[in-house]
Amino acid sequence: MTAPTTTRTTGSSRAGQGDANATAGRLLRSAAKKSYDPDVDIDWEAPLVDGALWMPEHRVSLYGTGLWDRMTPEQRIELGKHEACSVASVGLWFETLLMQRLLKDFYADDPTTERAQWALTEVADECRHSQMFARLVRRAGVEPYGAAPFVHQLGKLFSVVNWGPAAYASILVAEEVLDRLQREQANDDSIQPLMRQVNRIHIMEEARHVAFARDEVTRGLAELSRPELAYQRFMCAFTSAFVVRSLINPKVYAAVGIDPREGRRAALANPHHREMIHFGGEKIMGFLDEAGMIAGPGRALWEKSFLLET
Ligand SMILES: [Fe+2]
Ligand SMILES: [Fe+2]
Numbered sequence: 414m415t416a417p418t419t420t421r422t423t424g425s426s427r428a429g430q431g432d433a434n435a436t437a438g439r440l441l442r443s444a445a446k447k448s449y450d451p452d453v454d455i456d457w458e459a460p461l462v463d464g465a466l467w468m469p470e471h472r473v474s475l476y477g478t479g480l481w482d483r484m485t486p487e488q489r490i491e492l493g494k495h496e497a498c499s500v501a502s503v504g505l506w507f508e509t510l511l512m513q514r515l516l517k518d519f520y521a522d523d524p525t526t527e528r529a530q531w532a533l534t535e536v537a538d539e540c541r542h543s544q545m546f547a548r549l550v551r552r553a554g555v556e557p558y559g560a561a562p563f564v565h566q567l568g569k570l571f572s573v574v575n576w577g578p579a580a581y582a583s584i585l586v587a588e589e590v591l592d593r594l595q596r597e598q599a600n601d602d603s604i605q606p607l608m609r610q611v612n613r614i615h616i617m618e619e620a621r622h623v624a625f626a627r628d629e630v631t632r633g634l635a636e637l638s639r640p641e642l643a644y645q646r647f648m649c650a651f652t653s654a655f656v657v658r659s660l661i662n663p664k665v666y667a668a669v670g671i672d673p674r675e676g677r678r679a680a681l682a683n684p685h686h687r688e689m690i691h692f693g694g695e696k697i698m699g700f701l702d703e704a705g706m707i708a709g710p711g712r713a714l715w716e717k718s719f720l721l722e723t
Pocket of ligand 1 (some may be wrong): 538
């Protein structure tokens with residue numbers, strides 16, 4: 414199975430292309446009206462608030478475990494900070510992979526269409542987001558954990574083996590899980606103001622990306638042959654499982670004196686952590702299921718990632 418070399422003449426029907434351009438045109442007008450520049454819309458010099466949380470405590474991966482009970486209040490805040498920064502650095506890793514996919518789509522398309530113009534606009538958005546997340550991590554004074562080295566290497570294959578609905582559906586999983594968690598804390602006064610401002614900016618601009626990706630998934634799935642549908646379903650589950658499992662890099666636990674392997678084991682067995690992933694994926698899994706993306710051997714991977722309940 415090979416990726417289509419062009420979207421200009423293969424894959425989408427003429428009517429489908431028209432719909433894609435109509436959606437992209439609407440999103441381009443929205444982007445022209447409201448976009449953010451983290452350089453000017455965030456006060457990077459503002460002092461951090463002492464004692465403020467970086468993520469709600471019940472979303473920290475060890476919340477409610479024996480390890481959590483033994484931690485001091487300061488250690489709990491510290492772990493939350495490292496986990497929030499792990500999520501941000503994994504977020505920018507996946508944004509980089511998304512940008513590669515979008516650039517390939519632009520490369521294959523007629524550059525004058527709204528859809529192609531939108532691809533570049535979304536790349537521009539993600540460039541700013543990735544810079545913003547990197548600056549957030551540096552401001553927090555935390556290591557840019559990112560995904561584990563093996564997964565980081567595997568990511569180089571993302572835009573080679575993922576295209577069309579599978580690519581945009583796994584992008585949706587990453588974007589919507591992040592979005593749901595960010596929305597929960599955007600107006601929470603106990604959260605560090607810098608973190609909240611980063612979240613607000615991301616939420617505003619991601620809404621357009623989600624609209625585009627949902628459209629690509631729905632239209633793309635309708636045009637697949639049976640073997641290609643089976644392939645795309647599996648690739649989507651495979652990629653999404655790696656993304657979700659990478660969110661919390663086990664190295665975060667060392668920041669509070671916990672052995673990374675012990676912390677990882679406790680987190681994966683923690684019903685609160687499983688619920689956090691399930692909560693993040695609730696909306697998007699409903700959409701993907703309805704669209705026909707959740708089926709076949711990939712179902713086991715969806716369950717293993719906690720996005721789907723067993
Ligand atoms: Fe983003
Ligand atoms: Fe995005």
